[in-house]
Amino acid sequence: YSSPLLLCYLYRKGIRFCRLIEYKNIRKIYIHKNNFCLFLKPKLQGWGRWRNPEYLQFVSVLHEARKNHTPSNKKKLACYDFDFSHWPADFSWKEASNPKLSKAGVSLLKPEPKHRGTADTVLNSMRMLPCHIISFLIAHSFGRRMLYPGSVGLLQKAMRPMLQQGQARLIEEFDGQRNKLVACDGNEIDAMFVDRRREGGRNGNTLVICCEGNAGFYEVGCMSTPLEGTCWCGGEILPFINCNGVPFPQNEANAMDVVIQFAVHKLGFQLSDIMVYAWSIGGFTASWAAMSYPEIKALVLDASFDDLLPLALKVMPDSWRPLVTHTVRQYMNLNNAEQLCKYHGPILLIRRTKDEIITTTGPEDIMSNRGNDLLLKLLQFRYPKVMTDEGIRAVRHWLGATNHVEQASVYSSYEVDDDWCTSVMQSYQTERETMYPWSVGEDMAPEARRQLALFLVSAAHLRYCYSHIMQLP
Secondary structure: OOHHHHHHHHHHOOOHHHHHOOHHHHHHHHHHHHHHHHHHHHHHHHHHHHOOHHHHHHHHHHHHHHHOOOHHHHHHHOOOOOOHHHOOOOEEHHHOOOHHHHOOOOOOOOOOOOOOOHHHHHHHHHHOHHHHHHHHHHHHHHHHHHHOHHHOHHHHHHHHHHHHHHHHHHHHHHOOEEEEEEOOOOOEEEEEEEOOHHHOOOOOOOEEEEEOOOOOOOOOOOOHHHHHOOOOOOOEEOOEEEOOOOOOHHHHHHHHHHHHHHHHHOOOOOHHHEEEEEEHHHHHHHHHHHHHOOOOOEEEEEOOOOOHHHHHHHHOOHHHHHHHHHHHHHHOOOOHHHHHOOOOOOEEEEOOOOOOOOEOOOOOOHHHEHHHHHHHHHHHHHOOOOOOHHHHHHHHHHHOOOOHHHHHHHHHHOOOOHHHHHHHHHHHHHHHOOOOOOOOOOOOOHHHHHHHHHHHHOHHHHHHHHHHHHOOO
């Protein structure tokens, strides 16, 4: 690998050997040298491994685990770190789904097509053909690597020591079980499962599926929050990452689907005992899971956004707006808010006020945080009679506060009666309606709507919602 640099170095030093020999002869020497090194390297590597007793023991353990994939053999195999492609598969999508129905991939929400005449559609398609070609090239080259930098091999190699240390900690300290799941698109999912059912406790039978963020890995990612947090002391953790290839949203949804199928069919959990906790871009797979499996217990989105398009437009030139819009909608349509509105269970949103990633102007402008838009779209769907113009203005006023003191000041200025709001929401939940959207606020005065709107986003409602999610007093 270093021979091209060596030739340049010799030439710059003025060695006559490089000046006198013809270029074709130098090229022949270079090719023969590389071929010899490539031929010799595996021979030396194989001979060294054959003489290594630890490697021979690993090969025997791997062979036995492939031949008889029992829990004891799997536990022995977990003591070694090697290329994940050689890890025996623990679960495949074929064990829970009909291959004829699922091989094309799980269903995603698609943008609604524009209704036009037939002739106009044909002419428009021909006019947009160059844009389609460029969008395809962008999405399949640097676009998806910008969207999912954790799939870039260089970053994975740079983080490999930290990932090895984190994985060893999960296995040694928490008795984590590594699993290989095969999705319907052929991707191999690396999942770590920590079983706490035998410990008992209040939340011992609750499974928490963690969806990592950008350049996130379960070894050092958001898994530590439910694993070590005092409020999340019960439950089991099952994070996942895409393991081979550069992913698209379709691949991420396929991976999430096989994780849930594995939890239900192999681990023995009910959908009603599963919670999904997501960080940042992991909100897409989390909201897809909530939309596709509405029976799940709850959903927690931390530092997530409503739609990828505004964030993509932020980092690209204004002249590229039509191209970026088409590329995102066609190939990278992370429509979290749209998927979230299909779920009718309890949701907890966490906004980071100094977030630099999901803001469209900068972290100092808190109103440009797309977490605000995610919240507003969810509230407008669930409580359309409350989130009228006056309700939206009150919520935006509260969201614009930069600290708890300012938020409390805004809250008190609207004279919100927490007890009254709680009784109204509980009455609609238990007596009138169970599915969203609710008609609460239909016959209320503007002042009452503003109170309810602020209650829905305030700390008082968060305590009510959080208690309902976690089953805590």
